Amino acid sequence: MSNQKLYKGSLATIILKLLNEHDRMYGYEITQRVKEITKNELKITEGALYPSLHKLKAEGLLDVEIVKIGNRLRKYYRLTEKGTKETVNKLAELENYIKNMRALVNPKFRFE
Numbered sequence: 142m143s144n145q146k147l148y149k150g151s152l153a154t155i156i157l158k159l160l161n162e163h164d165r166m167y168g169y170e171i172t173q174r175v176k177e178i179t180k181n182e183l184k185i186t187e188g189a190l191y192p193s194l195h196k197l198k199a200e201g202l203l204d205v206e207i208v209k210i211g212n213r214l215r216k217y218y219r220l221t222e223k224g225t226k227e228t229v230n231k232l233a234e235l236e237n238y239i240k241n242m243r244a245l246v247n248p249k250f251r252f253e
Contacts, residue, residue: 152185152193154235157202157220157228165206165219168194194218202227 159174160166166174172185197203202224206217220228 149189151235152189153197154228154231155185156190156193156197156218157224157231160203160218160220161225161228165217167215167217171218197224 155175156171159171168187168190172187172190175183175185194203198205198218202221203218204221206219208215208217
């Protein structure tokens, strides 16, 4: 299984976490930040990113601000209040998942 497949289930959490750290971001900026943080280990494609952004917006977790930059319109995404609360929940779920996986793959991290 490739790393990309492992990360796929965490994409919403990754997006929420980045937007929680920054006031607002646009799609390409999110993809570049992920590449930078992971030292090119994880590359989020537009085909994965934008459906996830649209889903998060439909769930009321994101607001969109459209800004004209030169001759182009750029969509900036930011967390709603509900999105900020959901970020806390998603990060806790992910931390618990990582803890359980660590216990499964490395016996020295097992719960006592």
